[in-house]
Amino acid sequence: MIEATGLTKRYGKTVAVDDLSFSVAPGRVTGFLGPNGAGKSTTMRMVIGLDRPTRGRVTVNGQDYRALRHPLRTVGALLDAKWVHPNRSARSHLRWLARSNDLPAGRVDEVLDLVGLTEVAERRAGTFSLGMSQRLGIAGTLLGDPEVLLFDEPVNGLDPEGILWIRQFMHRLADEGRTVFVSSHLLSEMAQTAQDLVVIGRGRLIAQTGTEQFIQEATEGAVRVRSPQPERLRALLEGQGRVDTAEDGALVVHGVESSAIGELAAANGVTLHELSPQLGSLEQAFMQLTKESVEYHATQ
Numbered sequence: 173m174i175e176a177t178g179l180t181k182r183y184g185k186t187v188a189v190d191d192l193s194f195s196v197a198p199g200r201v202t203g204f205l206g207p208n209g210a211g212k213s214t215t216m217r218m219v220i221g222l223d224r225p226t227r228g229r230v231t232v233n234g235q236d237y238r239a240l241r242h243p244l245r246t247v248g249a250l251l252d253a254k255w256v257h258p259n260r261s262a263r264s265h266l267r268w269l270a271r272s273n274d275l276p277a278g279r280v281d282e283v284l285d286l287v288g289l290t291e292v293a294e295r296r297a298g299t300f301s302l303g304m305s306q307r308l309g310i311a312g313t314l315l316g317d318p319e320v321l322l323f324d325e326p327v328n329g330l331d332p333e334g335i336l337w338i339r340q341f342m343h344r345l346a347d348e349g350r351t352v353f354v355s356s357h358l359l360s361e362m363a364q365t366a367q368d369l370v371v372i373g374r375g376r377l378i379a380q381t382g383t384e385q386f387i388q389e390a391t392e393g394a395v396r397v398r399s400p401q402p403e404r405l406r407a408l409l410e411g412q413g414r415v416d417t418a419e420d421g422a423l424v425v426h427g428v429e430s431s432a433i434g435e436l437a438a439a440n441g442v443t444l445h446e447l448s449p450q451l452g453s454l455e456q457a458f459m460q461l462t463k464e465s466v467e468y469h470a471t472q
C-alpha cells in the first residue's frame with residue numbers, strides 16, 4: 173500500500189507536485205498517468221526517499237521510506253533501466269546489488285529465472301537490448317521479494333513483444349498480492365495494463381479511479397454515421413442530439429443511440445453507408461480531464 177497525503181514538491185519557483193493525495197492498493201496494477209512534466213517521476217522519487225517532500229507525506233505500508241528497516245525487502249523500484257555498469261554481466265550486476273543491500277546471493281539466480289534472463293546471465297549488460305535491460309532492471313527490483321513495486325515508464329521505447337511481456341509480468345506481480353504502481357504517459361498502454369488509475373496534470377490530482385470507470389465518465393459516447401444524404405439526416409437529428417462533422421464528411425452524433433439513428437434513417441428512407449458507435453478511449457478521457465492542466469497546451 174502506498175499513501176500520499178498533501179504531497180508537495182517545489183524546485184525553486186516550480187511546483188513539481190502540488191498537494192497530491194492518493195492511495196495505491198495491493199493486488200492490483202495501478203497506472204500513474206500524466207503528460208510529460210506532470211510530476212510523476214518526482215512523486216516516485218519521494219515515495220522511495222530520493223527526494224524530500226516540501227510539504228505533506230507519502231508512506232509505504234504505513235511508514236516513511238526512510239524509516240523502513242529493510243527498504244529493499246519492502247519496496248522495489250525501477251526508475252532508470254540503464255542504470256547498470258556496461259561491463260558487468262547481468263549476474264554480477266545483481267550479485268553486487270544483492271551484496272550491497274544485504275540480500276541473499278541465492279536470490280540472484282531466482283530473479284534471473286523469473287524475468288527469463290538465465291541464458292544470458294553471463295553476458296555483459298552493456299550488450300543488452302532495451303527490452304533485456306528492462307528485464308534486468310525488473311530483476312533488480314525483485315531481489316528483496318518486496319510487497320510494493322514502482323516502475324517509471326517501463327515500456328518506453330520497447331517493441332510490441334517487450335511491451336506485452338512487461339504488461340503480463342506486472343499482472344503476475346499484482347496477482348501475487350503485491351502493490352504495483354507504474355507510470356506512463358502512454359495512455360492507450362495504460363488502458364490495457366492498469367486496473368486502477370491515478371491521473372495527474374501539473375502536479376495536481378485529476379482523478380483516482382478504476383480505468384474503465386475513468387473512460388466511461390470522462391468520454392461521451394458518440395456515433396459515426398455516413399450517408400449519401402447527410403444534410404437530410406442532419407435535419408432529422410436536429411433537436412435530438414448534437415451533430416458534428418468529421419474531417420471525412422461523416423456525421424458524428426452525440427447523445428443519440430446508434431439503434432435510434434438507424435431507425436430514424438429507415439423510417440425516413442435515408443440510406444446509411446456507416447453507423448458505428450465510437451467507444452471512448454483513454455486518450456479522449458485524458459484530454460477532456462486535463463484540458464486546463466496540461467503544460468503543453470500553454471506552449472503550443
Ligand SMILES: Nc1ncnc2c1ncn2[C@@H]1O[C@H](COP(=O)(O)OP(=O)(O)OP(=O)(O)O)[C@@H](O)[C@H]1O
Nearest residue numbers: 183186188206207208209210211212213214215357
Ligand atoms: N531536480 C529538479 N530541479 C528542478 N526542476 C525539476 C527537477 N525535477 C523535476 N523538475 C520539474 O518538475 C516538473 C515535474 O517533473 P517530473 O520529471 O516529475 O515529471 P514527469 O511527469 O515524470 O514527466 P516525464 O514524463 O517527462 O518524466 C517539471 O516541470 C520538471 O521540469
